[in-house]
Amino acid sequence: MAITIEIDHARTRRAAQGQSQSPARGQAPVRKPARSPCQLGGPVVPQGVKGPIRRLKWLILMLTLSVYYVTPFIRWNRGPNAPGQAVLLDFAHGKLYLGPAEIWPQDLYLITAAMLLATLILVLVNALAGRLWCGFACPQTVWTDLFLLVERLVEGDRRQRLKNIGAPLTTKRVAQIATKHALWMMIALLTGGTLIFYFTDAPELVRDVIHGEMSPTALTWTLVFAGTTYGLAGFAREQVCTFMCPWPRLQGAIWDAEAFTVNYRDYRGEVRMSAKKAAEARSQGLPAGDCVDCGACVAVCPI
Template sequence: MAITIEIDHARTRRMAPGQGQGQAPVQAKPQQRGHARSPRQAGGPVVPQGVKGPIRRLKWLILVLTLGVYYVTPFIRWNRGPNAPDQAVLLDFAHGRLYLGPAEIWPQDLYLITAAMLLATFILVLVNALAGRLWCGFACPQTVWTDLFLLVERLVEGDRRQRLKNIGAPLTAKRAAQIATKHVLWMMIALLTGGTLIFYFTDAPELLRDLAHGEMSATALTWTLVFAGTTYGLAGFAREQVCTFMCPWPRLQGAIWDPEAFTVNYRDYRGETRMSVKKAVEARAKGEPAGDCVDCGACVAVCPIGIDIRQGPSFACINCGLCVDACDGVMAKLDRPRGLIDYESWRNIERGRAGELRVSRLVRPKTVGLALACVALAGVIAVSFVTKTTAVLSVQHDRDPMSVRLSDGSVRNAYTVKLLNKSSASQTFKLGIRGVDAALAIVGYAKADAIEVEPDGSETLRVTLTMPEPVEADVTFQAVDAAGQVVLTAQDRFVNR
């Protein structure tokens, strides 16, 4: 199996007809047609061409949905009752809360966030095992905003041919107006993006009103400009450099690359040898081999990364499938079957070279195992959310001294007990113990059955246990609610030393 993965993906390499495992790739001939050049100009950015097709339409749909979710979500309301914010998604740094609809996550619930990130990683690996860098090509924020910026660029400056003419051309009044218009629109999108991100950290309608009245705080304004500048720089200028060099996922994906995954591949056994339509007809009439690829370079021209998929698998390919649309369009015009470039597994490419039937192995031990792991982890997270309490009881034993012997021979241990109320309503608890026969006393409280904890607040108690006939044993502190149900427990130890 011969696979070429190069950092300098401006060079082109292709398989010779019938080339199989263990054979070295053959250096491609220089391109003869001007439009077959790589969309990357010398020392400049990639200038991709627009394309139409089902995959491009799917990408537009995902772009609209993802941007809609991003821009609208901060304004969705969620009634959590009194003393609680009504924004559905809110990261409240001031009070140390993360609100996600009905879920309220405190710093003590960090394990849930960790589990959610682990689940996202498992899902990403599963998607990679099924279809490679599908996330990168369709839903990654860098891809989505770059597509949006490229759309603005095409609408203002024209498609690829016109933009290439503009590179190095004398600056005219029309050209200056186009550049200014493009960058103004980019800045507007960037500011809208940065401002929306700030809305996730504070009440969105209130901040929007402050912004409309010119009363936005310096902190909010600073972060808006920072996020706007990041969007403007990454989507407007860095573009494919982020996907190829800045993002770690291409390197990680190379380590878990799966030859059975359905990634964008070129069926070289069908496309080679490349030649024009006229020459292909003549070659076939003579009984000579002629491939379906006419070397038009459409697949290269539309690539947002600037690679030639006909070289073989590349770590830089984001699996967006735009080259599939471009090639299918050319094949349709030539009345040839689609799929010369397609979502296909590398194993099937090898099977095609050997004349074997293609096999779809999306369901295999690896994908089944990953899917089961995702389901199991999602179940654990769901159960943890459902069973998560709205209060926390913690106990810390005094260390110096650990125990005190009284004049009557009894032994006293002291503890710091903390009751945390994570709900938006006050709660009253009765504190008790089990496991030892000891007298419980709370400093500052005559009785232990009326401990009120304010909403989103905590109560720290100084608690002593006195045992007339001291023995070392585990002790369980328990908090009982107004209905007499034990709702919280915490374990420590009574010591006699």
């Protein structure tokens, strides 16, 4: 029922926004919600935020990145003639090593069971506490946050980055663009190279890279994964969540009236206006909603 109400409300608002009728006499003017940059055809430029939730998100980002980059270098003694890497997907011998576990192709049911368990946990977490996975731990979120941090440090805050869009190129602007993309490429190459470490002995591959003896296969896949990271986190960003990821399509089926969602609820009322104008409208017996239509929710959201 809650989902139906939200959908109907969204449709009603879209229909109302498409009408250009002037308000009736004695009625407060209806302000159209500010359109986001993506609705205007431009890029999404989120504003940096501060606070305990943002600090928690930075901690989770550092934790997830540390797990990703460090795990291939964790060693595990399996005896002679056995790989010493704790986590290793050995395609040559058809084995998956996870610490003390050695999984063969015929043990695929174990992987299937683990994936089903992970899916169940994800569904339960989403139903109880909202979009924790999407907002904190999804790889697309983590690397997009990292790329946005670089962009913010190099080009400035949201206001400055919006000014840069369509502005004429200057020496300073060219230097900023070159620096940003150079840092993005470094992160992407590091990400792609680390992913290759999960398929071969990580310290040995590092030595090959240092001595310029990296195999063409490893180099090719490193560049492929680096290019994917560079494109998805640097440019696609919210498009991945909107069009490519299947998880948002499933969330509507597991939400209920008690689920945590980021929405403006119907019962908070319309019309949206400043707090002062809303107080005046209510004193005159006119409708007024709680939302002040400041657009901050759109400005800070990277999606």
